[in-house]
Amino acid sequence: xxxxxxxxxxxxxxxxxxxxxxxxxxxxxxxxxxxxxxxxxxxxxxxxxxxxxxxxxxxxxxxxxxxxxxxxxxxxxxxxxxxxxxxxxxxxxxxxxxxxxxxxxxxxxxxxxxxxxxxxxxxxxxxxxxxxxxxxxxxxxxxxxxxxxxxxxxxxxxxxxxxxxxxxxxxxxxxxxxxxxxxxxxxxxxxxxxxxxxxxxxxxxxxxxxxxxxxxxxxxxxxxxxxxxxxxxxxxxxxxxxxxxxxxxxxxxxxxxxxxxxxxxxxxxxxxxxxxxxxxxxxxxxxxxxxxxxxxxxxxxxxxxxxxxxxxxxxxxxxxxxxxxxxxxxxxxxxxxxxxxxxxxxxxxxxxxxxxxxxxxxxxxxxxxxxxxxxxxxxxxxxxxxxxxxxxxxxxxxxxxxxxxxxxxxxxxxxxxxxxxxxxxxxxxxxx
Amino acid sequence: xxxxxxxxxxxxxxxxxxxxxxxxxxxxxxxxxxxxxxxxxxxxxxxxxxxxxxxxxxxxxxxxxxxxxxxxxxxxxxxxxxxxxxxxxxxxxxxxxxxx
Numbered sequence: 330x331x332x333x334x335x336x337x338x339x340x341x342x343x344x345x346x347x348x349x350x351x352x353x354x355x356x357x358x359x360x361x362x363x364x365x366x367x368x369x370x371x372x373x374x375x376x377x378x379x380x381x382x383x384x385x386x387x388x389x390x391x392x393x394x395x396x397x398x399x400x401x402x403x404x405x406x407x408x409x410x411x412x413x414x415x416x417x418x419x420x421x422x423x424x425x426x427x428x429x430x431x432x433x434x435x436x437x438x439x440x441x442x443x444x445x446x447x448x449x450x451x452x453x454x455x456x457x458x459x460x461x462x463x464x465x466x467x468x469x470x471x472x473x474x475x476x477x478x479x480x481x482x483x484x485x486x487x488x489x490x491x492x493x494x495x496x497x498x499x500x501x502x503x504x505x506x507x508x509x510x511x512x513x514x515x516x517x518x519x520x521x522x523x524x525x526x527x528x529x530x531x532x533x534x535x536x537x538x539x540x541x542x543x544x545x546x547x548x549x550x551x552x553x554x555x556x557x558x559x560x561x562x563x564x565x566x567x568x569x570x571x572x573x574x575x576x577x578x579x580x581x582x583x584x585x586x587x588x589x590x591x592x593x594x595x596x597x598x599x600x601x602x603x604x605x606x607x608x609x610x611x612x613x614x615x616x617x618x619x620x621x622x623x624x625x626x627x628x629x630x631x632x633x634x635x636x637x638x639x640x641x642x643x644x645x646x647x648x649x650x651x652x653x654x655x656x657x658x659x660x661x662x663x664x665x666x667x668x669x670x671x672x673x674x675x676x677x678x679x680x681x682x683x684x685x686x687x688x689x690x691x692x693x694x695x696x697x698x699x700x701x702x703x704x705x706x707x708x709x710x711x712x713x714x715x716x717x718x719x720x721x722x723x724x725x726x727x728x729x730x731x732x733x734x735x736x737x738x739x740x741x742x743x744x745x746x747x748x749x750x751x752x753x754x755x756x757x758x759x760x761x
Numbered sequence: 762x763x764x765x766x767x768x769x770x771x772x773x774x775x776x777x778x779x780x781x782x783x784x785x786x787x788x789x790x791x792x793x794x795x796x797x798x799x800x801x802x803x804x805x806x807x808x809x810x811x812x813x814x815x816x817x818x819x820x821x822x823x824x825x826x827x828x829x830x831x832x833x834x835x836x837x838x839x840x841x842x843x844x845x846x847x848x849x850x851x852x853x854x855x856x857x858x859x860x861x
Contacts (some may be wrong), residue, residue, distance in 0.1 A: 343820050349769075350800065577817035579769045644846070651847050655776065666816055667845020 334672050337576050345578045352427050353482055358586030360420030360481070365707065367415070371408035372706035378402050378556050379603060379704070381723050402604075408596055410465035412548040413473035416590075420481035428489050434497045434514050438521060439484040443477055445525040448539045468541045469599040474590040475549045478625045491517035521610040539698055549594065557591045558613050560692045566618065567688045573683045574626050581626050591614060596705030609702040609731055612695045616703040616721040621687050623714040625661025627680040628687060630714060631738035632664050635746050642753035658711040667747070690737060691730060700726040763808050764856045766796045766839070768815030779784035780849030781856075792853070809834055811859045813852065833861040 348354065377403045378389070381548050389397050408415075421439035425432040444463075463469060468476070491497060497516055500509040515554040529541055537543040556562045566584060573580030595611040624630020633656045636649025645668070652663040670676045694700040701724035708720050713734070718727035764781070772798040782852045785792040797805050799818060800858060802825070812834055819838045826836050837859055843851045 338820070346820075579817070648846055660776075663845050663847055665845070666841045667847075669841055669845060671817070671841075 331674065333474055333675060334576075338672060342576050342578065345573060349578065349583045352424065354583070354586060356420050356424035356427060356466070356485075357478060358483070358582060359423040360416060361586065361589050362582075362618060363419045364415050367408045368412075369652050369690070373406040374401055374404045374643065375600065375603075375704075376723070377722060380482060381725075402557045403743075405600075406465055409593075409600065410470040411463075412471055412593065413443070413447075413477040414440065416480045417472070417477040418475055420478060421485045423708050424482060424485040424486075428485070430485075430489060430492060431510055431514075431612060434510070435488055438488060438518055439481045441518075442484045442521055442525045443480045445522060446476065446480065446529055446540050448541060453620060453719055462542040466597075467538075471547075471590075471594040473541055473543060474593060476544050477499075478590060479544070486504065487524075487741040488514075488517045488519055491520070514648055534669045548592070553594060558595060558697075560689065563613050563688050563692055564615070564685060564731060567621065567684050568681065570618075571627055571684055574665065575671065575677050576681065577665075581622070585618075587613060596703070596707070599703065599705035601699045603704060609704065612692060612702050614703045614705060616706070616708065617691070617695075619659075619708075619710050619712075619716055620703075620727070620731060621684055621718065621734065622659060622710075623738065624656040624685075625659045625664070627661070627665075627670065628683050628734065629661040629664045629670070629680075630659075630704050630733055631683070631742050632668070632670075632746065633661075634735075635739060639743075639746070640750050642750050642757055644757065645750055645753055657713045659714070660711070673749075675745055675749060679742045683741040686737055686741060691734065694730060700724075700730045722741075762791065762860065763793045764792070764795070764808045764853075765802070765805060765809050765812045766794070766815065767799045767812060768805075769798065769853045770835055774815060777844070777847060777849065777852065780847055781853045782849075784849045788805050791859075799843045806832060806834065811856050813856060816844050849850050 351417050378398055379386075386398075389401075418436040418440045422436040425435035447468040449461055449463055452469070453459060453460050467473070474493060476550045492513070497513040500512055504512075532538065532540050535543070537546065556565070566588065570580045573583070592613070592615045596614045596616075599609045599611050599614070622628060624633060629652075633649050633652040636645050636654060638649075640646045640649060648663065648667045652661065652667065655661065655663060665671050668676060670680050691700070695702045701722035703721045704723045706721070706723075708717065712720060715728045715731050718729075718731035719725060723728055724729075759760045766774050766777060776816045778794050778800075781794050782792070785794070789860065795805065799814070799821065802812070806829075809832075812825070812829060814825070814836065816839055822838055829836050837855065839852055839855070
């Protein structure tokens with residue numbers, strides 16, 4: 330076991346770090362992270378409109394007028410329903426920064442390319458197709474995220490290629506650099522916009538009518554079905570995060586960074602269902618996992634609590650006190666490195682097992698509607714547990730579920746903590 | 762004295778900076794302590810006296826040591842237990858030892 334861990338540390342760790350540091354994944358992650366505050370703010374307005382007080386839906390109209398529900402959710406619509414526009418810009422901007430290109434020019438080029446490609450039509454309720462509009466939602470919201478990501482990376486790469494090969498219009502040296510820079514984008518922009526146009530026209534000839542529809546049907550939908558929206562996908566996500574953390578890789582941001590575009594579409598479907606007064610279709614969202622990581626990856630708040638109240642070793646008691654406060658905000662490096670859990674054969678067992686147990690319990694509690702499902706709103710992952718469960722599900726059942734989760738995790742961790750604690754306590758006594 | 766803590770992007774490194782600053786203030790040591798992601802190390806080297814790596818970055822130690830040898834900046838890895846227990850005093854001591 331120790332040999333295996335050592336091998337993992339020497340071989341797998343550098344590899345995993347290289348993957349985590351891969352430039353496109355990095356740009357994807359950083360691009361989304363830039364936008365998350367906007368989604369959180371948008372969500373706050375949704376939470377206000379849907380706050381779970383009986384009769385609030387009637388009262389808000391009574392007090393503020395019939396238009397109130399539509400008006401108060403405008404910030405949510407302007408963020409979630411046009412998300413693809415922001416994503417294509419943000420990812421391209423981050424990738425351009427990595428290449429040390431002119432980031433804002435690159436971002437705008439990607440945005441325009443996306444606008445050329447995405448279908449700009451809207452079907453009215455009577456079935457009439459209105460053209461030349463940018464609709465809220467549809468390909469500009471969460472449904473268009475995958476295309477937004479592809480376009481952002483493609484355009485940035487092509488632009489970078491042109492710059493590197495110097496296939497640009499060169500201005501004489503007397504021309505100010507800002508003007509020269511603007512001109513240097515001319516040939517790449519012309520090429521890219523033409524390419525987008527050709528792609529659009531080609532896809533019009535297919536049954537999909539657009540690249541967006543094609544990618545959605547061929548990639549986004551299947552991936553969402555297989556990876557994101559079933560109990561096995563949930564378990565795979567959960568285990569991949571704890572396994573990577575087991576060798577010391579900050580995996581939450583890595584795994585979430587890849588799956589977020591798929592989750593966001595599921596979240597939006599839930600939000601739409603709420604607005605339409607229908608039952609929520611999806612269980613797996615990013616917040617489903619936030620609810621599992623009570624105190625941080627591996628549900629380690631349970632560990633901190635056990636250490637505070639049950640540890641005999643002085644060092645572990647102190648560690649519990651140090652880890653408690655950050656744990657309330659789901660930050661757990663003190664536990665992971667201090668106990669330690671990382672690369673410790675014994676503690677890795679409950680660290681990987683407890684979240685699996687909770688994932689299964691939570692999934693089926695939501696599947697059988699014993700507990701409310703995540704509404705889709707985005708709240709900061711640093712929100713303290715229990716309050717977090719309430720806000721994510723918009724129901725007290727979510728808060729209770731997190732208490733149950735904490736107890737389950739505690740029971741799984743307890744015997745293992747007892748073992749390392751006894752050992753440590755013995756060491757401390759013999760030292761004296 | 763400028764001390765750099767380099768790690769992935771960890772949340773707790775910034776908590777560590779606060780702890781170390783408190784110790785430095787108590788002991789009247791003028792120290793500029795910063796936590797940065799490892800990939801931004803090169804941009805932040807100016808005036809740096811010592812670089813400490815987060816325990817999870819141990820495998821990069823050799824590479825970074827050779828890179829920083831030209832700048833005469835010492836590098837070491839923070840002990841994983843000190844990191845977990847948030848021992849600002851121990852880690853500050855380690856930094857001071859390396860500078861000497």
